Amino acid sequence: MEKQNPRELSLLHSGEFPNQNSSEADGARDESGDHVEPPSPITEMDFFSKPNQPHDHHQESKNLSSSSFDSDVNRGLNLLSSSSGVSRTTDEEKPKAGMNRLKIELERLHQENRGLRSMLDLITGSYNELQGQLLMAVQNQALQNQREKKHAVMNPRTWAALDVNEPSAPDDRTQDLSAPQANTAEVVSKEHDRRMIQIPGKFVSVEDGPDQTCQSQGTTKCSKVDQSNNEEQVSEVPFRKARVSVRARSEAPLMMDGCQWRKYGQKMAKGNPCPRAYYRCIMAVGCTVRRQVQRCAEDKSILVTTYEGNHNHPLPPAAIAMAKATSAAAAMMLSGPTTSKDGLIHFPNSLSYASTMAALSSTSAAAPFPIITLDMTQGPNGIPFFRSPPFAATFPLPLHGYHPQMSRHPMFSPHKLSALLATQLWQQPASMVETVTAAIASDPNSTAALAEAISMVIGAPTSNINGGNNNSPNGLPTLPGSPQLPQSCTTFSAN
DNA sequence: CGTGTTTGACCCGCGC
DNA sequence: GCGCGGGTCAAACACG
Numbered sequence: 001m002e003k004q005n006p007r008e009l010s011l012l013h014s015g016e017f018p019n020q021n022s023s024e025a026d027g028a029r030d031e032s033g034d035h036v037e038p039p040s041p042i043t044e045m046d047f048f049s050k051p052n053q054p055h056d057h058h059q060e061s062k063n064l065s066s067s068s069f070d071s072d073v074n075r076g077l078n079l080l081s082s083s084s085g086v087s088r089t090t091d092e093e094k095p096k097a098g099m100n101r102l103k104i105e106l107e108r109l110h111q112e113n114r115g116l117r118s119m120l121d122l123i124t125g126s127y128n129e130l131q132g133q134l135l136m137a138v139q140n141q142a143l144q145n146q147r148e149k150k151h152a153v154m155n156p157r158t159w160a161a162l163d164v165n166e167p168s169a170p171d172d173r174t175q176d177l178s179a180p181q182a183n184t185a186e187v188v189s190k191e192h193d194r195r196m197i198q199i200p201g202k203f204v205s206v207e208d209g210p211d212q213t214c215q216s217q218g219t220t221k222c223s224k225v226d227q228s229n230n231e232e233q234v235s236e237v238p239f240r241k242a243r244v245s246v247r248a249r250s251e252a253p254l255m256m257d258g259c260q261w262r263k264y265g266q267k268m269a270k271g272n273p274c275p276r277a278y279y280r281c282i283m284a285v286g287c288t289v290r291r292q293v294q295r296c297a298e299d300k301s302i303l304v305t306t307y308e309g310n311h312n313h314p315l316p317p318a319a320i321a322m323a324k325a326t327s328a329a330a331a332m333m334l335s336g337p338t339t340s341k342d343g344l345i346h347f348p349n350s351l352s353y354a355s356t357m358a359a360l361s362s363t364s365a366a367a368p369f370p371i372i373t374l375d376m377t378q379g380p381n382g383i384p385f386f387r388s389p390p391f392a393a394t395f396p397l398p399l400h401g402y403h404p405q406m407s408r409h410p411m412f413s414p415h416k417l418s419a420l421l422a423t424q425l426w427q428q429p430a431s432m433v434e435t436v437t438a439a440i441a442s443d444p445n446s447t448a449a450l451a452e453a454i455s456m457v458i459g460a461p462t463s464n465i466n467g468g469n470n471n472s473p474n475g476l477p478t479l480p481g482s483p484q485l486p487q488s489c490t491t492f493s494a495n
Numbered sequence: 496c497g498t499g500t501t502t503g504a505c506c507c508g509c510g511c
Numbered sequence: 512g513c514g515c516g517g518g519t520c521a522a523a524c525a526c527g
Contacts, residue, residue: 266501270516276518282499292518
């Protein structure tokens with residue numbers, strides 16, 4: 001836990017403040033409240049001086065988090081001690097010379113640091129651009145296939161709506177998807193009045209229209225409310241209603257996900273003795289993200305957290321990680337029922353659109369929106385899902401590489417697993433589970449952060465989460481010792 | 496006193 | 512039309 005903080009901060013710098021010089025970065029770090037020591041060449045060096053080629057975020061993150069961190073620290077210490085030792089023991093009349101050497105070295109390191117940062121930013125930008133293009137291609141393919149197979153889909157309302165918007169959708173979608181750092185759920189829902197532009201780590205609401213009613217109440221009401229926006233709203237409904245459900249074993253009453261939540265309701269759902277709690281995000285006014293928290297009826301150690309909506313505010317790193325991961329899954333799901341004629345992703349079972357929530361609540365009616373489930377309950381020994389609703393898109397997300405126990409298992413080497421899943425994604429018509437898992441695995445940054453965040457949450461003592469009760473679902477103010485952000489540790493929002 | 500939770504009432508969609 | 516169930520609202524309440 002402790003070692004994760006520098007990594008989090010370093011990634012935050014590179015991702016969110018790419019244009020800042022070193023002094024600004026130091027200032028930002030200080031503002032975070034996590035590091036109070038003055039800027040030093042050691043701290044600068046720690047995060048960015050790794051000579052390895054930053055071929056991707058995941059690798060970079062791991063390098064920075066584990067061995068490189070310690071080695072960098074040692075190097076900094078050696079540098080400092082050697083120089084100071086020389087000045088004290090050999091020639092005390094040459095402190096200025098030593099200082100000059102240190103300054104020169106410091107300047108050199110700063111320049112190297114800047115170079116590495118810019119390189120990382122370039123790579124990040126390219127990666128995000130490619131990700132957006134991938135999503136665009138997948139969605140366009142999905143739209144085409146839906147036009148051809150409209151009669152065969154599970155959710156006729158959803159795809160009929162897409163057809164209505166058919167003429168204008170491709171252009172808008174293309175433009176939106178080309179935005180950097182395309183958070184898929186953001187992308188998916190952004191053709192609405194509520195347009196979201198996502199800069200790395202930031203969500204900016206371009207037009208936060210008064211569509212709350214439409215969002216929560218569906219197509220019919222939207223069309224009544226505003227005929228002029230009928231096309232747009234009709235097109236947006238199926239996407240916006242996408243939900244991502246995270247199943248994780250946890251004794252904690254809530255899953256800390258990096259966001260602040262306010263409870264606004266609780267209901268007893270049919271078929272489940274455990275009440276379902278309703279939360280809405282309160283990190284920003286007007287944020288429409290909501291989540292439902294409920295324990296699994298069959299196994300009360302499993303906590304099911306379902307997210308819906310799009311954040312309209314910057315997210316803390318943990319929240320970004322989960323948002324990206326879950327939204328990637330959601331987007332993959334939403335673009336799912338495509339064929340693999342040209343090598344694109346294929347979901348062999350179009351029934352994957354059915355509702356997980358229906359299964360969770362034992363209702364008979366399928367939800368009018370796709371729900372995708374991230375199943376964190378599967379152990380490293382390959383135990384099958386505890387429960388996989390027959391028509392739900394459930395896929396396991398083992399905390400490979402980040403849980404100490406799992407990391408010892410050869411199958412859970414992050415490199416192997418990610419590579420394997422990515423291979424399945426691109427080279428063969430994978431099963432739905434494999435495909436969706438690959439969707440997440442294909443974003444190493446998201447996967448790593450997701451796994452880490454969840455492992456932190458699950459592995460953390462209950463007392464560290466919300467003080468051990470459910471009185472404050474937002475973890476922000478209640479985790480005094482937490483290194484990173486204003487305490488909160490996970491979020492998985494999809495969106 | 497401010498903030499967040501609890502909980503009963505209400506609204507809406509859906510199936511019969 | 513009616514009942515059921517999910518989701519939301521808002522007054523009452525608890526807590527620091």
